[in-house]
Amino acid sequence: MTDSTYPEISIQTDDFSLSDEVALLEYENAVDGAVVTFTGRVRNQNAGKQVTSLTLEHYPGMTEKSLLKIIAQAKEREIGRVKVIHRVGELFIGDQIVFVGVTSKHRQDAFAANEFIMDYLKVQAPFWKKETSKDGANWLDAKSSDENKAASW
Amino acid sequence: MIKVVFFAALREQLNCSELSLNSNDFSTVDEIKQHLASKNEQWQQVFANNSLLSAVNHEMVSNEQTVKPGDEVAFFPPVTGG
Numbered sequence: 001m002t003d004s005t006y007p008e009i010s011i012q013t014d015d016f017s018l019s020d021e022v023a024l025l026e027y028e029n030a031v032d033g034a035v036v037t038f039t040g041r042v043r044n045q046n047a048g049k050q051v052t053s054l055t056l057e058h059y060p061g062m063t064e065k066s067l068l069k070i071i072a073q074a075k076e077r078e079i080g081r082v083k084v085i086h087r088v089g090e091l092f093i094g095d096q097i098v099f100v101g102v103t104s105k106h107r108q109d110a111f112a113a114n115e116f117i118m119d120y121l122k123v124q125a126p127f128w129k130k131e132t133s134k135d136g137a138n139w140l141d142a143k144s145s146d147e148n149k150a151a152s153w
Numbered sequence: 154m155i156k157v158v159f160f161a162a163l164r165e166q167l168n169c170s171e172l173s174l175n176s177n178d179f180s181t182v183d184e185i186k187q188h189l190a191s192k193n194e195q196w197q198q199v200f201a202n203n204s205l206l207s208a209v210n211h212e213m214v215s216n217e218q219t220v221k222p223g224d225e226v227a228f229f230p231p232v233t234g235g
Binding site: 040056057058059061062065066086097098118121122123124125126127128129130139140141142 | 158160161162165204208211212213227229230231232233234235
């Protein structure tokens with residue numbers, strides 16, 4: 001596997017395996033000593049409500065473009081491989097939603113790039129969450145704290 | 154023609170996922186918004202929301218962005234992925 005063929009993004013309905021993704025980030029990659037991964041999962045509650053499921057919608061075409069742009073910005077740091085997976089469709093409590101994996105020679109760049117990617121994904125990538133609880137279904141509002149976090153880079 | 158697409162809460166409020174407009178009638182994203190808002194009261198209310206985001210050909214843009222035939226214009230609420 002060469003870096004030019006490594007698929008950096010995936011928008012998918014299927015679940016993913018954290019150990020498989022780490023293995024891919026590490027495969028024939030002897031130059032990077034640091035591997036930082038983040039996994040986002042569906043929580044059982046939000047804003048005081050018991051959540052039963054989340055439905056993820058996205059804008060095909062723009063989503064991919066937007067994630068690749070965020071990854072390109074993250075690569076201004078000295079990092080090796082990057083993988084971003086985001087699931088769409090209906091997800092239930094405990095299900096994995098998003099994965100960001102970054103390798104680098106040393107930990108600081110991998111930690112920083114991983115957080116940068118998540119912060120920007122939160123405010124720029126066209127995904128929307130609809131939450132279902134016993135009260136019904138409603139689209140989540142964007143949080144100003146996410147805007148502020150992304151703006152802090 | 155200009156293809157206009159809507160997503161998430163916006164798509165549901167408008168009960169519309171996409172429509173086509175005659176490209177000769179519009180030169181900016183703002184003109185498209187004003188046209189859509191003039192459809193009826195429901196559309197007017199939806200487009201009065203200042204937090205709506207716009208994209209042209211998959212890039213986030215401002216209201217002043219110019220549009221041309223063949224463009225895909227998208228309107229959607231602030232994103233909530235991750």
